[in-house]
Amino acid sequence: MDTKIETIIEKVEDLNKDSAVIEKAGRIIREGGLVGFPTETVYGLGADALNEEAAAKIYAAKGRPSDNPLIAHISNISMLDNLVQEVPEKAKVLMGRFWPGPMTLIFKKSEVVPKGTTGGLETVAVRMPDNDIARALIDASRTPIAAPSGNLSGKPSPTIAEHMIDDMYGRIDMIIDGGMVGMGLESTIVDMTCEPPMILRPGFITKEMLREVIGEVEYDKAIFAKPDENVRPKAPGMKYRHYAPSGDFSMYEGDEEKVVAVITQKAAQKLKEGKKVGVITTYQHCDLYKPLEQMGAEIITIGDENKLETIANNLYKVLRDFDKKGTEFIYGETFREDDLGKAIMNRLTKAAGYNIISV
Ligand code: TXA
Numbered sequence: 001m002d003t004k005i006e007t008i009i010e011k012v013e014d015l016n017k018d019s020a021v022i023e024k025a026g027r028i029i030r031e032g033g034l035v036g037f038p039t040e041t042v043y044g045l046g047a048d049a050l051n052e053e054a055a056a057k058i059y060a061a062k063g064r065p066s067d068n069p070l071i072a073h074i075s076n077i078s079m080l081d082n083l084v085q086e087v088p089e090k091a092k093v094l095m096g097r098f099w100p101g102p103m104t105l106i107f108k109k110s111e112v113v114p115k116g117t118t119g120g121l122e123t124v125a126v127r128m129p130d131n132d133i134a135r136a137l138i139d140a141s142r143t144p145i146a147a148p149s150g151n152l153s154g155k156p157s158p159t160i161a162e163h164m165i166d167d168m169y170g171r172i173d174m175i176i177d178g179g180m181v182g183m184g185l186e187s188t189i190v191d192m193t194c195e196p197p198m199i200l201r202p203g204f205i206t207k208e209m210l211r212e213v214i215g216e217v218e219y220d221k222a223i224f225a226k227p228d229e230n231v232r233p234k235a236p237g238m239k240y241r242h243y244a245p246s247g248d249f250s251m252y253e254g255d256e257e258k259v260v261a262v263i264t265q266k267a268a269q270k271l272k273e274g275k276k277v278g279v280i281t282t283y284q285h286c287d288l289y290k291p292l293e294q295m296g297a298e299i300i301t302i303g304d305e306n307k308l309e310t311i312a313n314n315l316y317k318v319l320r321d322f323d324k325k326g327t328e329f330i331y332g333e334t335f336r337e338d339d340l341g342k343a344i345m346n347r348l349t350k351a352a353g354y355n356i357i358s359v
Protein backbone atom coordinates (compact mmCIF):
# COMPACT_ATOMS: atom_id res chain seq x y z
CA MET A 1 0.00 0.00 0.00
CA ASP A 2 1.37 3.38 -0.90
CA THR A 3 -0.77 5.79 1.14
CA LYS A 4 -0.08 5.84 4.87
CA ILE A 5 -3.07 6.28 7.14
CA GLU A 6 -2.87 7.83 10.60
CA THR A 7 -4.15 4.91 12.68
CA ILE A 8 -6.21 5.87 15.73
CA ILE A 9 -5.44 3.63 18.74
CA GLU A 10 -7.98 3.56 21.58
CA LYS A 11 -8.11 1.45 24.74
CA VAL A 12 -11.46 0.05 25.84
CA GLU A 13 -11.70 -1.28 29.38
CA ASP A 14 -15.27 -0.52 30.33
CA LEU A 15 -17.93 -0.47 27.63
CA ASN A 16 -20.10 1.97 29.58
CA LYS A 17 -17.31 4.48 30.05
CA ASP A 18 -15.81 3.96 26.62
CA SER A 19 -18.97 3.99 24.53
CA ALA A 20 -17.74 7.01 22.57
CA VAL A 21 -14.82 4.92 21.26
CA ILE A 22 -17.19 2.19 20.10
CA GLU A 23 -19.44 4.79 18.43
CA LYS A 24 -16.45 6.27 16.59
CA ALA A 25 -15.30 2.81 15.47
CA GLY A 26 -18.82 1.93 14.33
CA ARG A 27 -18.94 5.09 12.25
CA ILE A 28 -15.63 4.18 10.59
CA ILE A 29 -17.02 0.75 9.66
CA ARG A 30 -20.26 2.27 8.30
CA GLU A 31 -18.24 4.68 6.19
CA GLY A 32 -16.24 1.84 4.63
CA GLY A 33 -13.13 2.02 6.81
CA LEU A 34 -11.08 -0.62 8.64
CA VAL A 35 -11.02 -1.24 12.41
CA GLY A 36 -8.92 -3.75 14.36
CA PHE A 37 -10.80 -5.19 17.35
CA PRO A 38 -10.52 -7.99 19.94
CA THR A 39 -12.59 -11.17 19.85
CA GLU A 40 -12.37 -14.12 22.24
CA THR A 41 -10.17 -16.03 19.78
CA VAL A 42 -7.74 -13.56 18.15
CA TYR A 43 -7.86 -9.89 17.09
CA GLY A 44 -9.81 -9.29 13.88
CA LEU A 45 -9.46 -6.71 11.12
CA GLY A 46 -13.01 -5.52 10.48
CA ALA A 47 -14.90 -3.88 7.64
CA ASP A 48 -18.54 -3.72 6.52
CA ALA A 49 -19.24 -7.27 5.25
CA LEU A 50 -21.88 -5.99 2.82
CA ASN A 51 -19.63 -3.37 1.22
CA GLU A 52 -17.43 -4.88 -1.48
CA GLU A 53 -15.02 -1.91 -1.58
CA ALA A 54 -14.51 -2.05 2.18
CA ALA A 55 -13.77 -5.77 1.94
CA ALA A 56 -11.23 -5.06 -0.79
CA LYS A 57 -9.39 -2.77 1.62
CA ILE A 58 -8.97 -5.71 4.04
CA TYR A 59 -7.20 -7.74 1.36
CA ALA A 60 -4.93 -4.80 0.55
CA ALA A 61 -4.06 -4.09 4.19
CA LYS A 62 -3.25 -7.73 4.93
CA GLY A 63 -1.61 -8.56 1.62
CA ARG A 64 -4.11 -11.43 1.50
CA PRO A 65 -4.80 -13.47 -1.66
CA SER A 66 -8.23 -12.43 -2.99
CA ASP A 67 -9.54 -16.02 -3.23
CA ASN A 68 -9.37 -16.38 0.56
CA PRO A 69 -12.85 -15.59 1.95
CA LEU A 70 -13.66 -13.56 5.08
CA ILE A 71 -15.82 -14.48 8.08
CA ALA A 72 -18.91 -12.30 8.66
CA HIS A 73 -19.31 -11.50 12.37
CA ILE A 74 -22.79 -10.88 13.79
CA SER A 75 -23.95 -9.68 17.22
CA ASN A 76 -27.33 -11.43 17.35
CA ILE A 77 -29.05 -14.30 15.60
CA SER A 78 -31.51 -12.03 13.82
CA MET A 79 -28.66 -10.76 11.60
CA LEU A 80 -28.14 -14.24 10.14
CA ASP A 81 -31.27 -14.58 7.97
CA ASN A 82 -30.28 -11.72 5.71
CA LEU A 83 -26.88 -13.29 4.96
CA VAL A 84 -27.87 -16.88 4.13
CA GLN A 85 -30.33 -18.81 1.95
CA GLU A 86 -31.30 -21.25 4.65
CA VAL A 87 -30.33 -22.31 8.15
CA PRO A 88 -30.17 -26.12 8.39
CA GLU A 89 -31.67 -27.69 11.54
CA LYS A 90 -28.28 -28.93 12.75
CA ALA A 91 -26.87 -25.42 12.40
CA LYS A 92 -29.65 -24.11 14.62
CA VAL A 93 -28.73 -26.68 17.27
CA LEU A 94 -25.03 -25.77 17.09
CA MET A 95 -25.77 -22.05 17.25
CA GLY A 96 -27.98 -22.58 20.30
CA ARG A 97 -25.20 -24.46 22.04
CA PHE A 98 -22.00 -22.62 20.99
CA TRP A 99 -22.91 -19.04 20.01
CA PRO A 100 -21.67 -16.59 21.00
CA GLY A 101 -18.39 -18.47 20.84
CA PRO A 102 -15.39 -19.72 18.84
CA MET A 103 -17.37 -21.53 16.14
CA THR A 104 -17.78 -20.36 12.53
CA LEU A 105 -20.49 -21.94 10.37
CA ILE A 106 -20.55 -22.06 6.57
CA PHE A 107 -23.92 -21.50 4.84
CA LYS A 108 -25.14 -20.93 1.28
CA LYS A 109 -24.89 -17.18 0.88
CA SER A 110 -27.77 -14.83 0.05
CA GLU A 111 -27.75 -12.16 -2.65
CA VAL A 112 -26.79 -9.38 -0.25
CA VAL A 113 -23.36 -10.84 0.57
CA PRO A 114 -20.93 -9.62 -2.08
CA LYS A 115 -18.49 -12.06 -3.64
CA GLY A 116 -15.79 -9.61 -2.65
CA THR A 117 -16.37 -10.84 0.91
CA THR A 118 -16.58 -14.55 0.09
CA GLY A 119 -13.55 -14.81 -2.18
CA GLY A 120 -15.87 -15.54 -5.10
CA LEU A 121 -17.61 -18.47 -3.33
CA GLU A 122 -21.38 -19.10 -3.20
CA THR A 123 -21.09 -19.79 0.53
CA VAL A 124 -20.55 -17.47 3.47
CA ALA A 125 -18.83 -18.07 6.82
CA VAL A 126 -20.62 -16.57 9.85
CA ARG A 127 -19.67 -16.30 13.51
CA MET A 128 -21.02 -14.60 16.63
CA PRO A 129 -18.00 -13.73 18.80
CA ASP A 130 -18.09 -14.13 22.59
CA ASN A 131 -16.52 -10.77 23.30
CA ASP A 132 -18.47 -7.73 24.51
CA ILE A 133 -16.32 -5.22 22.65
CA ALA A 134 -16.69 -7.12 19.38
CA ARG A 135 -20.46 -7.38 19.69
CA ALA A 136 -20.81 -3.73 20.77
CA LEU A 137 -18.80 -2.73 17.70
CA ILE A 138 -21.05 -4.77 15.41
CA ASP A 139 -24.12 -3.17 17.04
CA ALA A 140 -22.64 0.30 16.60
CA SER A 141 -21.80 -0.44 12.96
CA ARG A 142 -25.35 -1.66 12.28
CA THR A 143 -23.94 -4.15 9.78
CA PRO A 144 -22.23 -7.54 9.94
CA ILE A 145 -18.47 -7.11 10.12
CA ALA A 146 -16.19 -9.10 7.83
CA ALA A 147 -13.04 -9.86 9.76
CA PRO A 148 -10.07 -12.06 9.13
CA SER A 149 -7.43 -12.31 11.81
CA GLY A 150 -5.68 -8.95 12.09
CA ASN A 151 -2.18 -10.09 11.07
CA LEU A 152 -0.32 -9.47 7.85
CA SER A 153 -0.98 -12.45 5.59
CA GLY A 154 1.24 -15.39 6.58
CA LYS A 155 2.09 -14.04 10.05
CA PRO A 156 0.81 -15.44 13.37
CA SER A 157 -2.61 -14.10 14.38
CA PRO A 158 -2.60 -11.19 16.89
CA THR A 159 -3.51 -12.03 20.49
CA ILE A 160 -2.77 -8.56 21.95
CA ALA A 161 -3.32 -5.10 20.47
CA GLU A 162 0.43 -4.58 20.21
CA HIS A 163 0.59 -7.36 17.59
CA MET A 164 -2.06 -5.58 15.53
CA ILE A 165 -0.20 -2.30 15.88
CA ASP A 166 3.02 -4.00 14.72
CA ASP A 167 1.33 -5.34 11.58
CA MET A 168 -1.33 -2.75 10.76
CA TYR A 169 -0.19 0.66 11.98
CA GLY A 170 -0.43 3.08 9.05
CA ARG A 171 -2.57 0.65 7.04
CA ILE A 172 -5.96 0.86 8.79
CA ASP A 173 -8.14 3.57 10.35
CA MET A 174 -8.38 2.42 13.94
CA ILE A 175 -7.30 -0.26 16.43
CA ILE A 176 -9.33 -0.96 19.58
CA ASP A 177 -7.07 -2.19 22.36
CA GLY A 178 -9.19 -4.51 24.48
CA GLY A 179 -6.33 -6.32 26.19
CA MET A 180 -5.33 -9.92 25.67
CA VAL A 181 -7.77 -12.27 23.92
CA GLY A 182 -9.20 -15.17 25.91
CA MET A 183 -8.21 -18.15 23.78
CA GLY A 184 -5.44 -17.40 21.34
CA LEU A 185 -6.46 -19.71 18.47
CA GLU A 186 -8.90 -19.00 15.64
CA SER A 187 -12.44 -20.39 15.69
CA THR A 188 -13.43 -23.91 14.67
CA ILE A 189 -14.93 -23.74 11.15
CA VAL A 190 -17.79 -26.15 10.35
CA ASP A 191 -19.27 -26.46 6.85
CA MET A 192 -23.05 -26.89 7.23
CA THR A 193 -23.69 -27.11 3.48
CA CYS A 194 -22.71 -30.79 3.38
CA GLU A 195 -23.87 -33.94 5.15
CA PRO A 196 -22.39 -34.88 7.54
CA PRO A 197 -21.17 -31.40 8.48
CA MET A 198 -17.43 -31.03 7.99
CA ILE A 199 -14.75 -29.38 10.14
CA LEU A 200 -12.60 -27.21 7.86
CA ARG A 201 -10.38 -25.80 10.62
CA PRO A 202 -9.96 -27.30 14.12
CA GLY A 203 -10.28 -25.03 17.17
CA PHE A 204 -11.55 -24.84 20.76
CA ILE A 205 -14.91 -26.37 19.84
CA THR A 206 -13.68 -29.89 19.18
CA LYS A 207 -15.14 -32.63 17.00
CA GLU A 208 -16.26 -34.46 20.14
CA MET A 209 -18.13 -31.38 21.39
CA LEU A 210 -19.89 -31.00 18.03
CA ARG A 211 -20.77 -34.70 17.88
CA GLU A 212 -22.35 -34.58 21.30
CA VAL A 213 -25.01 -32.20 20.01
CA ILE A 214 -25.50 -33.09 16.30
CA GLY A 215 -24.10 -36.59 15.86
CA GLU A 216 -21.80 -37.43 13.00
CA VAL A 217 -19.23 -34.79 11.99
CA GLU A 218 -16.13 -35.34 9.88
CA TYR A 219 -12.82 -33.58 9.34
CA ASP A 220 -11.78 -32.19 5.98
CA LYS A 221 -9.00 -34.69 5.15
CA ALA A 222 -6.83 -31.86 3.89
CA ILE A 223 -6.40 -30.52 7.45
CA PHE A 224 -3.97 -33.28 8.28
CA ALA A 225 -2.43 -33.80 4.82
CA LYS A 226 0.87 -32.34 3.72
CA PRO A 227 0.71 -29.79 0.90
CA ASP A 228 2.55 -32.13 -1.48
CA GLU A 229 -0.19 -34.75 -1.03
CA ASN A 230 -2.33 -32.48 -3.21
CA VAL A 231 -5.52 -32.75 -1.17
CA ARG A 232 -7.32 -29.48 -1.70
CA PRO A 233 -8.71 -27.98 1.53
CA LYS A 234 -12.32 -26.73 1.45
CA ALA A 235 -11.35 -23.60 3.39
CA PRO A 236 -9.17 -21.75 0.88
CA GLY A 237 -7.13 -20.13 3.67
CA MET A 238 -5.99 -23.51 4.98
CA LYS A 239 -3.78 -24.08 1.94
CA TYR A 240 -1.37 -21.28 2.70
CA ARG A 241 1.73 -21.47 4.83
CA HIS A 242 0.53 -19.58 7.84
CA TYR A 243 1.35 -18.49 11.32
CA ALA A 244 5.01 -18.63 10.43
CA PRO A 245 7.84 -16.97 12.34
CA SER A 246 10.73 -15.54 10.30
CA GLY A 247 13.30 -17.94 11.76
CA ASP A 248 13.88 -21.52 10.63
CA PHE A 249 11.38 -23.50 12.73
CA SER A 250 11.52 -27.28 13.15
CA MET A 251 9.69 -29.61 15.52
CA TYR A 252 10.68 -32.96 16.97
CA GLU A 253 8.37 -35.81 17.97
CA GLY A 254 8.94 -39.15 19.66
CA ASP A 255 10.34 -40.44 22.92
CA GLU A 256 10.71 -37.56 25.37
CA GLU A 257 14.36 -38.15 26.26
CA LYS A 258 15.37 -38.56 22.65
CA VAL A 259 13.55 -35.39 21.66
CA VAL A 260 15.38 -33.40 24.32
CA ALA A 261 18.71 -34.95 23.29
CA VAL A 262 18.23 -34.23 19.56
CA ILE A 263 17.04 -30.67 20.12
CA THR A 264 19.98 -30.07 22.47
CA GLN A 265 22.45 -31.40 19.94
CA LYS A 266 21.02 -29.47 16.95
CA ALA A 267 20.65 -26.25 18.90
CA ALA A 268 24.16 -26.52 20.38
CA GLN A 269 25.56 -26.85 16.85
CA LYS A 270 23.80 -23.66 15.70
CA LEU A 271 24.96 -21.80 18.83
CA LYS A 272 28.54 -22.80 17.98
CA GLU A 273 28.03 -21.31 14.53
CA GLY A 274 27.12 -18.05 16.26
CA LYS A 275 23.39 -18.25 15.46
CA LYS A 276 20.51 -16.98 17.62
CA VAL A 277 18.65 -20.05 18.86
CA GLY A 278 15.31 -20.55 20.62
CA VAL A 279 13.57 -23.62 22.05
CA ILE A 280 9.84 -24.04 22.69
CA THR A 281 9.11 -26.36 25.61
CA THR A 282 6.63 -26.88 28.48
CA TYR A 283 6.67 -26.47 32.27
CA GLN A 284 7.20 -30.21 32.42
CA HIS A 285 10.41 -30.16 30.34
CA CYS A 286 11.96 -26.73 30.68
CA ASP A 287 14.55 -27.81 33.26
CA LEU A 288 15.93 -30.39 30.83
CA TYR A 289 17.20 -27.58 28.60
CA LYS A 290 19.29 -25.85 31.30
CA PRO A 291 22.56 -26.82 29.58
CA LEU A 292 21.38 -25.20 26.34
CA GLU A 293 20.27 -22.12 28.22
CA GLN A 294 23.75 -21.80 29.71
CA MET A 295 25.18 -21.92 26.20
CA GLY A 296 23.01 -18.92 25.23
CA ALA A 297 19.84 -20.44 23.81
CA GLU A 298 16.53 -18.84 24.68
CA ILE A 299 14.28 -21.44 26.33
CA ILE A 300 10.60 -20.49 26.11
CA THR A 301 8.07 -22.27 28.31
CA ILE A 302 4.88 -22.12 26.27
CA GLY A 303 2.55 -23.67 28.84
CA ASP A 304 1.49 -26.78 30.71
CA GLU A 305 1.23 -29.94 28.60
CA ASN A 306 -1.64 -31.13 30.80
CA LYS A 307 -3.55 -27.88 30.23
CA LEU A 308 -3.47 -27.42 26.48
CA GLU A 309 -5.44 -24.18 26.70
CA THR A 310 -2.37 -22.54 28.28
CA ILE A 311 -0.37 -23.54 25.21
CA ALA A 312 -3.04 -22.26 22.81
CA ASN A 313 -3.06 -19.00 24.70
CA ASN A 314 0.67 -18.36 24.33
CA LEU A 315 1.34 -19.91 20.94
CA TYR A 316 1.21 -16.90 18.61
CA LYS A 317 2.82 -14.56 21.14
CA VAL A 318 5.78 -16.93 21.47
CA LEU A 319 6.21 -17.11 17.68
CA ARG A 320 6.01 -13.34 17.37
CA ASP A 321 8.47 -12.80 20.24
CA PHE A 322 11.03 -14.89 18.36
CA ASP A 323 10.61 -12.54 15.39
CA LYS A 324 11.13 -9.50 17.60
CA LYS A 325 14.33 -10.96 19.02
CA GLY A 326 15.58 -12.01 15.59
CA THR A 327 15.83 -15.71 16.54
CA GLU A 328 17.29 -17.54 13.54
CA PHE A 329 16.69 -21.18 14.52
CA ILE A 330 13.68 -22.33 16.54
CA TYR A 331 13.29 -25.88 17.86
CA GLY A 332 10.02 -27.14 19.30
CA GLU A 333 8.50 -30.17 20.94
CA THR A 334 5.20 -31.53 19.60
CA PHE A 335 1.99 -31.96 21.61
CA ARG A 336 -0.54 -34.76 21.93
CA GLU A 337 -3.27 -34.47 19.33
CA ASP A 338 -6.47 -35.14 21.24
CA ASP A 339 -9.11 -32.40 21.61
CA LEU A 340 -7.52 -28.98 21.52
CA GLY A 341 -4.18 -30.59 20.70
CA LYS A 342 -5.37 -31.10 17.12
CA ALA A 343 -5.91 -27.36 16.69
CA ILE A 344 -2.56 -26.55 18.31
CA MET A 345 -0.62 -29.04 16.17
CA ASN A 346 -2.47 -27.90 13.03
CA ARG A 347 -1.19 -24.32 13.56
CA LEU A 348 2.28 -25.39 14.68
CA THR A 349 2.71 -27.75 11.75
CA LYS A 350 2.04 -24.91 9.35
CA ALA A 351 4.20 -22.49 11.32
CA ALA A 352 7.03 -25.02 10.95
CA GLY A 353 6.33 -25.42 7.23
CA TYR A 354 5.59 -29.16 7.86
CA ASN A 355 9.12 -29.56 9.15
CA ILE A 356 8.35 -32.20 11.82
CA ILE A 357 11.05 -34.76 12.46
CA SER A 358 10.44 -38.11 14.18
CA VAL A 359 13.31 -39.18 16.43
O1 TXA B 1 -11.49 -16.84 15.25
C1 TXA B 1 -11.62 -16.47 14.09
O2 TXA B 1 -12.25 -17.13 13.26
C2 TXA B 1 -10.95 -15.16 13.69
C3 TXA B 1 -11.63 -14.02 14.45
C4 TXA B 1 -11.16 -12.66 14.02
O3 TXA B 1 -13.01 -14.14 14.31
N1 TXA B 1 -11.01 -14.96 12.27
C5 TXA B 1 -10.24 -15.67 11.40
O4 TXA B 1 -10.38 -15.29 10.07
O5 TXA B 1 -9.49 -16.54 11.73
P1 TXA B 1 -9.33 -15.70 8.93
O6 TXA B 1 -9.75 -14.91 7.76
O7 TXA B 1 -7.96 -15.52 9.40
O8 TXA B 1 -9.66 -17.19 8.65
C6 TXA B 1 -10.87 -17.54 8.01
C7 TXA B 1 -10.78 -18.90 7.44
C8 TXA B 1 -9.91 -18.96 6.21
O9 TXA B 1 -9.16 -20.16 6.22
C9 TXA B 1 -10.92 -18.99 5.07
O10 TXA B 1 -10.44 -19.63 3.93
C10 TXA B 1 -12.08 -19.74 5.71
O11 TXA B 1 -12.11 -19.25 7.01
N2 TXA B 1 -13.38 -19.41 5.08
C11 TXA B 1 -14.05 -18.24 5.12
N3 TXA B 1 -15.17 -18.30 4.39
C12 TXA B 1 -15.25 -19.54 3.89
C13 TXA B 1 -16.18 -20.23 3.04
N4 TXA B 1 -17.26 -19.62 2.56
N5 TXA B 1 -15.92 -21.52 2.71
C14 TXA B 1 -14.82 -22.14 3.21
N6 TXA B 1 -13.90 -21.54 4.01
C15 TXA B 1 -14.11 -20.27 4.33
Ligand code: MG
Nearest residue numbers: 148149150157
Ligand atom coordinates in the same frame (compact mmCIF):
# COMPACT_ATOMS: atom_id res chain seq x y z
MG1 MG C 1 -5.96 -15.69 9.66
